[in-house]
Amino acid sequence: MASEFPILSADEAAAFIPNGAWVACSGFTSAGSVKNIPLALARRATELHQKNQAFSIYLLTGASSYEAVDGALMQAQAVTYRAPYQSHPAMRIAINQGNVAYREEHLSHFPQSIRSGIMGPLDYALVEVADYTPDGRLTLTASVGATPTFCQCAKHIILEHNPYHAPLKGVHDIYEPNRYPPYDIIRITKPNDRIGTTQLTVDPRKILGVVETYQSEQNPEFKHIDTVYQHIGERVVEFLQQEMRVGRIPQSFLPVQSGVGNLANAILKVMGTNPAIPTFQVYTEIAQDAMFDLMKQGKISFISTCGIYVTDGYQKELYSNWSCYQNRLILRPQEISNHPEVIRRLGLLSFNSALEVDLFGNVNSTHVQGTQAVNGIGGSGDFARNSFLSVFTLQSTAKSGTISNIVPFCSHIDHTEHDTQIIVTEYGCADLRGKSPEQRAEAMIACAHPDYRPILQSYLKQAQQGHISHNLSNAFALYQAYQATGDMRNVNF
Amino acid sequence: MASEFPILSADEAAAFIPNGAWVACSGFTSAGSVKNIPLALARRATELHQKNQAFSIYLLTGASSYEAVDGALMQAQAVTYRAPYQSHPAMRIAINQGNVAYREEHLSHFPQSIRSGIMGPLDYALVEVADYTPDGRLTLTASVGATPTFCQCAKHIILEHNPYHAPLKGVHDIYEPNRYPPYDIIRITKPNDRIGTTQLTVDPRKILGVVETYQSEQNPEFKHIDTVYQHIGERVVEFLQQEMRVGRIPQSFLPVQSGVGNLANAILKVMGTNPAIPTFQVYTEIAQDAMFDLMKQGKISFISTCGIYVTDGYQKELYSNWSCYQNRLILRPQEISNHPEVIRRLGLLSFNSALEVDLFGNVNSTHVQGTQAVNGIGGSGDFARNSFLSVFTLQSTAKSGTISNIVPFCSHIDHTEHDTQIIVTEYGCADLRGKSPEQRAEAMIACAHPDYRPILQSYLKQAQQGHISHNLSNAFALYQAYQATGDMRNVNF
Structure with a gap:
């Protein structure tokens, strides 16, 4: 050169x-x-x-x-x-x-x-x-x-x-x-x-x-995977196994997309240790440590991604054994890694995390209390809309249970009810496919934290009848209770 | 047979x-x-x-x-x-x-x-x-x-x-x-x-x-196109001309998708009479009377559609002159007429109507006051998300001005801020592309009905600062004012 x-x-x-x-x-x-x-x-x-x-x-x-x-x-x-x-x-x-x-x-x-x-x-x-x-x-x-x-x-x-x-x-x-x-x-x-x-x-x-220049990205270590994430990962894998049993996912499996972060890593790890999940390929936007771990273990055979984001120690190890990986990896432009044409054709299984989900399956990925940006929608919309099967995962509550992440009406909507299929919390898996709003609400309440199930039920009871039941005066009452008292459980409809 | x-x-x-x-x-x-x-x-x-x-x-x-x-x-x-x-x-x-x-x-x-x-x-x-x-x-x-x-x-x-x-x-x-x-x-x-x-x-x-059986569908006549629809159509065509002038739409134009109904027909008619719009092709889900009119006039050269919905008199005339049309038409499955892969590849210009739009560009296509289903999302999501340029049209108000169709927070969201680009009312064209929420709100207020512009401004003034400014206590106040008084203009923040 x-x-x-x-x-x-x-x-x-x-x-x-x-x-x-x-x-x-x-x-x-x-x-x-x-x-x-x-x-x-x-x-x-x-x-x-x-x-x-x-x-x-x-x-x-x-x-x-x-x-x-x-x-x-x-x-x-x-x-x-x-x-x-x-x-x-x-x-x-x-x-x-x-x-x-x-x-x-x-x-x-x-x-x-x-x-x-x-x-x-x-x-x-x-x-x-x-x-x-x-x-x-x-x-x-x-x-x-x-x-x-x-x-x-x-x-x-x-x-x-x-x-x-x-x-x-x-x-x-x-x-x-x-x-x-x-x-x-x-x-x-x-x-x-x-x-x-x-x-x-x-x-x-x-x-x-x-x-x-000569330097690495010096990416920090991931958080240790906690028990809640482990539970969510297990529920996701249970769901995948059930879909394989009834023939909705072929026995040969489908390529996987996984979002970025600790929850995504947890799901991949559980998939990796479960013998019912066969070796699979990845078509994603970011390849993280957990994916290369699974490649080493023979569970992932190929990774197509837009970028490699691995922790610093991991990157050194990757490059020192690069011959094991270099023929099993493609880096693509984001327009192609996230392209609707390819995502739909390949029939991805996609896993992304949500901030909050409402009773009817609308997902907020970006704005706390509807106003404060966290990160951005990123690729979640590309994958959630176009994948063969799209799963959103989240913890049922935040801040020691004072916030429910299952709410009557999301304070911001990034993925509409038309774009969401499966929602998984540590309490359960809501399969929203083919369901009417009333049926969806029932499924969502079943995976809310037990403290919030009666609250969400009573929201529906006082709501105006319609294809979707809402009371616009109380749709955001949980946020208002949190702002006033520091605990959504103090809401009163 | x-x-x-x-x-x-x-x-x-x-x-x-x-x-x-x-x-x-x-x-x-x-x-x-x-x-x-x-x-x-x-x-x-x-x-x-x-x-x-x-x-x-x-x-x-x-x-x-x-x-x-x-x-x-x-x-x-x-x-x-x-x-x-x-x-x-x-x-x-x-x-x-x-x-x-x-x-x-x-x-x-x-x-x-x-x-x-x-x-x-x-x-x-x-x-x-x-x-x-x-x-x-x-x-x-x-x-x-x-x-x-x-x-x-x-x-x-x-x-x-x-x-x-x-x-x-x-x-x-x-x-x-x-x-x-x-x-x-x-x-x-x-x-x-x-x-x-x-x-x-x-x-x-x-x-x-x-x-x-032997019978036609006996579809009723369309409503006469009123002045407001005519104005909206003119604004859409002005916008298209401007995009051609600055080179964002090629001079050869792009294939068109148009929703169903009187507003869609009005836009097509205005396009048909404007010499700046060249002859174009259609890739849509429903072909209506106006499209065949434009085909007769030489403005539309080909129609790909999932279905032909024409009024009864029109259908008889079509079939009696069928040799003029039959080689310029394809009927496809809805999975293909509305397929993201094809819509994105062809680079459609898409025109769909909205029930209401909020200050940040979220669109409600389906539910009045968040609860009462009108029709359904239909193909609007397929086209709005994947087209090269997507336009939503609507009248700025409903029910003699007592309802504003531009609101602080949509009572239902079918197309998120990430999926919308151009919103056109009879008062103007809001170009939301590349804009931050604050910039979007300014553009949306400019195409609201003049009676509602100060109301929407005052909503923003009392809202909590954030990437998106909202006051969740008042986000639905316009609907509440309408329910209480029969006129959204009576809202008081």
């Missing part, structure tokens, strides 16, 4: 970017994110602010991002607008205080929005690469995200060259749809099909220079 | 069907519905009820249905369960009174649910055919709907032979996906692509007999 592009310091790279620019950073979670340019950009913002000069950018990434992106830039108060997803505490506060305009978007739709020009004229793409050539062929790192679209649409590209991820060379499958519809058929009929190229080709004239 | 199947009277056909049976009727709207067997079934139910014998069925159709299906069966109190859509006044009342369990479902998902067995073991499929052969090749009539799936899954089939629709021979494109995923690629890359067969092949041993 020989560079014909200027080698820049991170500060030199950051100096290109003016106030008010639309800046897209590579990465899907911390995986594949640029690391040092955003830090330098935050320093630049702080310096300019100290001189009373305005500096703030419109910030796009694939999904959530690396600490340096949302954390440092937010600490420097250098972000005006953010899309399509975030999960950083500082960014979350700024969004909820109204200091950053935040647009959450289905992750599979986001690249189409970028191409349409709706998100502004993209000025800069900052892209982490494991390798590059003078004619503009880039080897990406631990995710693909929306980077192909960013590079196609941005006026300028700055590379951050991070050979730490050199082992990933060859695992990417880069594919960018046409500018306008009609789009071509996406010819993926199994998780291990390739439709693109291992490198991303960009116009080399756009590349302003290269910043040299 | 020579029948080897018994010729039955409608009453003889109805006599096969026992109490508690799962019965699927062909049809997608009244188009393609069986006509006389359900009438006979209603008579049978009434007779049995007079003898104090129970008789009630689980009723499935493609979408809404013919008068005889939902009307007569409901009048006979002979329906226990209904899916996936209905639009009949008597059925609506029964559903809202809790007398019929009703499950609305995305129309593209419904056949998959049938195949999975979730909707019970299907006992009888009652199917209107224009023609049939002794070895079980059926020529369907004015829709395909879910009939291929019904015939595949049902234990028994009874045909209603209606040669009135004989001109339709050859326009169907019958295609049934596999029982289990992975499904095959759906190789439609333009609205006029064919992927299946013109006839539906069923197991002839399932066919119990044939009832002879």
Whole structure:
């Protein structure tokens, strides 16, 4: 590899970017994110602010991002607008205080929005690469995200060259749809099909220079799996076994998508230890530690994903045994990992977590008490709507039982009753398929915490008769009781 | 055509069907519905009820249905369960009174649910055919709907032979996906692509007999297009022109989907008379009068649809000039007309109507005041989520201005903020793409009725700050004011 592009310091790279620019950073979670340019950009913002000069950018990434992106830039108060997803505490506060305009978007739709020009004229793409050539062929790192679209649409590209991820060379499958519809058929009929190229080709004239880096994402350890998560995982696997018994899931099983986090890891672990679940393939957006564990154990035979998010110790071990994994993994753009066409064709079994679910099966994934953004919808809508079988999991209560996560009417709705099928808590599995609202409410109450079952029953009793029974005066009474007394159980209809 | 199947009277056909049976009727709207067997079934139910014998069925159709299906069966109190859509006044009342369990479902998902067995073991499929052969090749009539799936899954089939629709021979494109995923690629890359067969092949041993009929659907005339609808149509077309000017819609245009009803017809008519809109193709679920008008005028070059719903006079005229249309039309199963894979690939421009929209772009398509079902979600979710550009249209107010259709928080949500892009009322066009909730609220207020703009502003002022500003105590206050005083304008926060 020989560079014909200027080698820049991170500060030199950051100096290109003016106030008010639309800046897209590579990465899907911390995986594949640029690391040092955003830090330098935050320093630049702080310096300019100290001189009373305005500096703030419109910030796009694939999904959530690396600490340096949302954390440092937010600490420097250098972000005006953010899309399509975030999960950083500082960014979350700024969004909820109204200091950053935040647009959450289905992750599979986001690249189409970028191409349409709706998100502004993209000025800069900052892209982490494991390798590059003078004619503009880039080897990406631990995710693909929306980077192909960013590079196609941005006026300028700055590379951050991070050979730490050199082992990933060859695992990417880069594919960018046409500018306008009609789009071509996406010819993926199994998780291990390739439709693109291992490198991303960009116009080399756009590349302003290269910043040299060598570092991992340093992702923190996952929380130990607690008993409640274990119970939820067991109920999910019981449900899957029953579906196999009655012939609704074939004996050969179906490819699996699993959301991000501890609950998702718990479900995978229970699946891994249950002999009734055969070896399966994964078609997902993020591959976590638990998936590679199951690959080692022979339970997972192939992983198609948009990004690899593993804890730091795990990543070192992965790369030191990389030959065991590299032929059983594909990294795809988020538009393809989350594409309705592929998700529906493959017939995924999808597992995602919910914040709260209402009596009729509407799911809130994003906003506490209807107002406070947590993260964003991410890929949950892509998978929940289009999978063959979609499962939402959640604990029945939060905050020591003072909050019920099963409520009469969700304070925010991300997945409607039309999009949800199976809801699992530690108390049971509500199979909502084919059910009327009245039947759904009965199933949901059965998996609520016992303290809340009579409360939810009495909500229905005082509700107005209709296809869906509600009393709009009391629909949010549980939240009001919590705000007034600190405990939803004090509600009085 | 020579029948080897018994010729039955409608009453003889109805006599096969026992109490508690799962019965699927062909049809997608009244188009393609069986006509006389359900009438006979209603008579049978009434007779049995007079003898104090129970008789009630689980009723499935493609979408809404013919008068005889939902009307007569409901009048006979002979329906226990209904899916996936209905639009009949008597059925609506029964559903809202809790007398019929009703499950609305995305129309593209419904056949998959049938195949999975979730909707019970299907006992009888009652199917209107224009023609049939002794070895079980059926020529369907004015829709395909879910009939291929019904015939595949049902234990028994009874045909209603209606040669009135004989001109339709050859326009169907019958295609049934596999029982289990992975499904095959759906190789439609333009609205006029064919992927299946013109006839539906069923197991002839399932066919119990044939009832002879000769009649049209006798669909009533559409309402005259009023000024408000005309204004909304003009605003939609202004928006499309602007999108073409800035290059977000290509000059060659994109295929169009349009919902059912007077507002949809109004939009099509305005598109038809505007020279800036080029000749286009249609990929939709229902083709109405206005589409055939535009085909006659040369504005529409091809129609792919699941069903043809035209008024009675129009249908006679269509068939008398059928040679002008028959090569420019394909009738597809609802699973394909509404399939996410195809909708996204073709990049549709979709137009659907909403009951109400909230400040943040959530759309209610189905339930008045959150409880009273109107029709159902139908195909609106399939199209709104997956189209290249999705437009929801509605009048800003209802009931002489006493109800605002722009509200703080929708009383029911069918399409979330993540799925909506453009909202058009007679007062303006809210372009919600890429916008944060705060920016969305501003755009929505601008297209609310002027009487309600200060009310919606004051809702936001007293709301709790957050990514989304709400006050859950007052989120439904407009409905409460309407219930108490008959006018939402009397709300007081």
